[in-house]
Amino acid sequence: MxxxxxxxxxxxxxxxxxxxxxxxxxxxxxxxxxxxxxxxxxxxxxxxxxxxxxxxxxxxxxxxxxxxxxxxxxxCKISNHLIIYYYCTNNYLNIFSRWKKPVFSKHKLDYRLLISNCSHYTRSYLKKYEDEHHETPDYSNxxxxxxxxxxxxxxxxxxxxxxxxxxxxxxxxxxxxxxxxxxxxxxxxxxxxxxxxxxxxxxxxxxxxxxxxxxxxxxxxxxxxxxxxxxxxxxxxxxxxxxxxxxxxxxxxxxxxxxxxxxxxxxxxxxxxxxxxxxxxxxxxxxxxxxxxxxxxxxxxxxxxxxxx
Structure with missing residues (x-):
């Protein structure tokens, strides 16, 4: 187009x-x-x-x-997937930001790659999200x-x-x-x-x-x-x-x-x-x-x- x-x-x-x-x-x-x-x-x-x-x-x-x-x-439309991604990503960043930078360089870790591969954290934070909100956010409001x-x-x-x-x-x-x-x-x-x-x-x-x-x-x-x-x-x-x-x-x-x-x-x-x-x-x-x-x-x-x- x-x-x-x-x-x-x-x-x-x-x-x-x-x-x-x-x-x-x-x-x-x-x-x-x-x-x-x-x-x-x-x-x-x-x-x-x-x-x-x-x-x-x-x-x-x-x-x-x-x-x-x-x-x-x-x-307008609202993407639940992107909201969950934002929630999880920011929580990962909060966790990893407490680690000292030498930890990443010493073990040759890419913290962004680490975020994308943290399936355990993803599951736990998805559950936390659901527990905190009890249900899908009321987007209609x-x-x-x-x-x-x-x-x-x-x-x-x-x-x-x-x-x-x-x-x-x-x-x-x-x-x-x-x-x-x-x-x-x-x-x-x-x-x-x-x-x-x-x-x-x-x-x-x-x-x-x-x-x-x-x-x-x-x-x-x-x-x-x-x-x-x-x-x-x-x-x-x-x-x-x-x-x-x-x-x-x-x-x-x-x-x-x-x-x-x-x-x-x-x-x-x-x-x-x-x-x-x-x-x-x-x-x-x-x-x-x-x-x-x-x-x-x-x-x-x-x-x-x-x-x-």
């Missing part, structure tokens, strides 16, 4: 210790080269007051993935904690998807908000830009084994705190690849409401009510945002837009 620029971006980001260090900055600069000129956010108008306030104030409300329509959203700690806002590269209008804009009764990102590409300090991540589509879940290890053995590192919640948040099944999605991802400790650029255009759904169309157009007029409306073709399975008003 051909490696994508997205894979390269996340690999570069994984080398950074914090989201603000030099390695992270270089990763974001690389991502910005691939950032689309425009991104779109489909919105249902069922929570009319919130949506109206967000449009008027250039705000965006971050959501919990627990409320998303994909049951696998932010799902760890995974739930990951989901609980993430806040997300979803965007797409496309505004003409019939499926997304149906799923996220209340069956074409809502709106689609367009953001022009041209002026943001050089501003890596912008929240709207820096927290924006491209979604990876795969049949394999994100691996959260390292988080489980840190959680179980209480050895959390700054790197894990900075990056572990990003991995499951940007990994989705290939079934969703048609969405061409980008996401703002933030830890729950952040404010759920963030400031956005003023929309460059608002697209009304083809089935929007006259009442909703009226107030959306009023907001657009007051803020100088062009407003257009989607119209379905009578020949093709596609849509066109009315002239800006």
């Amino acid at each position: 051909t490696r994508s620029w997205k894979d390269d971006f996340y690999q570069r980001l994984s080398f950074s210790e914090t989201l603000n260090d030099e390695a992270a900055q270089k990763a974001y600069d690389y991502k910005n080269k691939h950032l689309p000129n425009k991104l779109y956010r489909y919105r249902s108008l069922e929570k009319k007051l919130r949506e109206k306030q967000n449009l008027e104030n250039d705000n965006l409300y971050l959501s919990s993935p627990e409320n998303f329509n994909d049951p696998y959203d932010c799902a 760890i995974i739930k904690n990951i989901r609980d700690d993430i806040l997300i806002s979803c965007f797409s590269e496309c505004y003409t998807s019939t499926l997304m209008w149906s799923h996220y804009a209340n069956e074409h009764k809502g709106i689609c908000i367009e953001y022009n990102l041209d002026n943001l590409k050089g501003d890596i300090y912008s929240i709207f830009n820096k927290r924006m991540y491209p979604v990876l589509y795969s049949n394999i879940m994100a691996d959260a084994t390292q988080l489980a290890i840190d959680s179980i053995f209480q050895q959390t590192t700054q790197n894990v705190l900075n990056h572990i919640f990003i991995k499951p948040a940007v990994n989705k099944s290939i079934d969703w690849a048609y969405e061409k999605e980008w996401r703002i991802v933030a830890p729950r400790i952040d404010n759920r409401v963030i400031t956005t650029p003023t929309p460059s255009r608002i697209i009304l759904g083809s089935r929007i009510s006259s009442e909703d169309e009226k107030w959306v157009r009023e907001v657009g007029l007051n803020k100088g945002i062009p407003v257009v409306k989607a119209i379905h073709s009578h020949i093709y399975h596609s849509m066109n837009l009315t002239r800006e008003s």
Whole structure:
């Protein structure tokens, strides 16, 4: 399989210790080269007051993935084998570190080879692990904690998807908000830009084994705190690849409401009510945002837009 620029971006980001260090900055600069000129956010108008306030104030409300329509959203896998290996290896190291180095050199011992061949210690520490935990660790709680700690806002590269209008804009009764990102590409300090991540589509879940290890053995590192919640948040099944999605991802400790650029255009759904169309157009007029409306073709399975008003 051909490696994508997205894979390269996340690999570069994984080398950074914090989201603000030099390695992270270089990763974001690389991502910005691939950032689309425009991104779109489909919105249902069922929570009319919130949506109206967000449009008027250039705000965006971050959501919990627990409320998303994909049951696998932010799902991740945890390897029990790697956790046991980590547990045993570290216990071996603690034992052998008490021995003096001359012991190894005198008997020409390689302590790493010794670790791999200690079947007796492996059996004893596996038993110790089971005795201490009484059962397999409750990974479901760890995974739930990951989901609980993430806040997300979803965007797409496309505004003409019939499926997304149906799923996220209340069956074409809502709106689609367009953001022009041209002026943001050089501003890596912008929240709207820096927290924006491209979604990876795969049949394999994100691996959260390292988080489980840190959680179980209480050895959390700054790197894990900075990056572990990003991995499951940007990994989705290939079934969703048609969405061409980008996401703002933030830890729950952040404010759920963030400031956005003023929309460059608002697209009304083809089935929007006259009442909703009226107030959306009023907001657009007051803020100088062009407003257009989607119209379905009578020949093709596609849509066109009315002239800006």
